[in-house]
Every structure is written in structure tokens, then in C-alpha cells.
Amino acid sequence: MPNRTPRTTTQKRLGxxxxxxRDRLLHRHVDGQPCWxxxxxxxxxxxxxxxxNPNATRTDGKPDTSSGSLGADHSTPRSQSTTSRADRLLHGTCNKQRQGGHRDDQRPALTNRPDTDPALGTRIFNWP
Structure with a gap:
């Protein structure tokens, strides 16, 4: 199976x-607000x-300067609406864990289940 070239942010409608x-959301953000x-x-x-993670690296081996950054999230997933705009901030890892929003009822804020395990590290898929 041939390797696919990763899509750019513009191709993913995140240009x-x-x-x-995201800049507008960051401008209005108050430090210390809880992540949804x-x-x-x-x-x-x-x-x-x-x-x-100060030691995070990108796939090309260079330092990851986005580690710990807040990501702009769409409360209505882009897969459900082509006109959906980002309307809130989440931690970058939380934004990746949320994916398309199909597991919103299982998010750690509701279940009180941690999204990290000392033995396993951060889990992207937080289920048993």
C-alpha cells in the first residue's frame, strides 16, 4: 500500500x-479556565x-514547538457541518482525543476517569 502524503492544514479546511x-479565541481566553x-x-x-512536553520532537526529529499549545475546537464537528467554525479552545491533546466528537459522553470531565496512566502514558483512546 503506497504512503499517502499528509494533507496540509488548508486541505483539511484548517487554513x-x-x-x-484560533487567534480570536486566544485573545478572549482567560487563563485558568477549565478545558471542556x-x-x-x-x-x-x-x-x-x-x-x-519540553522533550517532544516532530517526526523529522526537530523540536515540537506546538507541545502544550491550545487547539481551536469545533463543538459541531466538521464532519457534520461544512460551515462549522471553531468556537472553543481545548488542550492540544484533548482536541486529538475528542476526534470527531462521537465519544463526547465519555470525556474525562464527565466520567472522572483519567486520560493518563503512569504505566501507559497519555492515551489517545480513553477506553478499557
Whole structure:
């Protein structure tokens, strides 16, 4: 099976408009507000967020300068609405865990189940 070239943010409909919307959300953000997904506090300074990893690297081996950054999330998933705009911030890891929103009823903020396990590390799929 041939390797697919990863799509750019613009090809995923996360281009300039999405980045501008994220900037607007960050401008209105109040440090310490809880994340909708995990209920942990969120900060503009990425080094203060729980998912910050100073040793994180990208796939090309360079330092990951997005570790701990807040991500702009669509409460109405893009798969359900082509006109959906990002309307809230989540931790970057929480945004990845949420995926398309089909498990919103199982999010850690509601279930009180941690999204990390000391033996396993951070889990993207938080189910047994």
C-alpha cells in the first residue's frame, strides 16, 4: 500500500480562516479556565499546560514547538457541518482525543476517569 502524503492544514479546511479564529479565541481566553474535555485549567503559555512536553520532537526529529499549545475546537464537528467554525479552545491533546466528537459522553470531565496512566502514558483512546 503506497504512503499517502499528509494533507496540509488548508486541505483539511484548517487554513488561514481557522488560524485567525484560533487567534480570536486566544485573545478572549482567560487563563485558568477549565478545558471542556478534561476539566483541567488552560493557559496561553503552553509551558503551563498539562500536556506540555519540553522533550517532544516532530517526526523529522526537530523540536515540537506546538507541545502544550491550545487547539481551536469545533463543538459541531466538521464532519457534520461544512460551515462549522471553531468556537472553543481545548488542550492540544484533548482536541486529538475528542476526534470527531462521537465519544463526547465519555470525556474525562464527565466520567472522572483519567486520560493518563503512569504505566501507559497519555492515551489517545480513553477506553478499557
Amino acid at each position: 488561514h480562516d481557522h488560524q485567525q479564529q 474535555w478534561c476539566a483541567r485549567p488552560m493557559y496561553r503559555d503552553r509551558t503551563r499546560n498539562w500536556d506540555y
